[in-house]
Amino acid sequence: MNEIPAPADRPTVPGCRDPQGRGFAAETVTAALAAAADLRSDLPVVASLLEHNRSSKVAAERAGLRPAWRGPDTGNPDVTAVRLIYADRPLTDDLIKILTRP
Numbered sequence: 001m002n003e004i005p006a007p008a009d010r011p012t013v014p015g016c017r018d019p020q021g022r023g024f025a026a027e028t029v030t031a032a033l034a035a036a037a038d039l040r041s042d043l044p045v046v047a048s049l050l051e052h053n054r055s056s057k058v059a060a061e062r063a064g065l066r067p068a069w070r071g072p073d074t075g076n077p078d079v080t081a082v083r084l085i086y087a088d089r090p091l092t093d094d095l096i097k098i099l100t101r102p
Helices: 022-040 054-062 095-098
Strands: 046-050 066-072 083-087
Touching: 022 054, 022 066, 046 054, 054 083, 066 095
Parallel strands: none
Antiparallel strands: 046 083, 066 083
16 A cells, blocks of 8 residues: 655745645635535535545545545556545435546
8 A cells, every 4th residue: 555655745836945844735625615605506515535645534524525435446556445525415326426437
């Protein structure tokens, strides 16, 4: 199984601080949900993430998204990778097929 690189192993941009753990994902999710509600409240808000990415899972759950689908991450070189789809409402089978195709 692939390990998630430690922060020191990630590429950095000179003059920029490491964004991980600073709340940027939560801030982005909040802004995206507000924009979605204003622009197209008839469409579901979805998040697609890998199961091992606990930070993304926590951010999605804190934003009020709930698990909608769990399955293989088709096309991922890591054949053990598991894809999660979170959504703000139930999703149709047809939409899940679209969201999970390679």
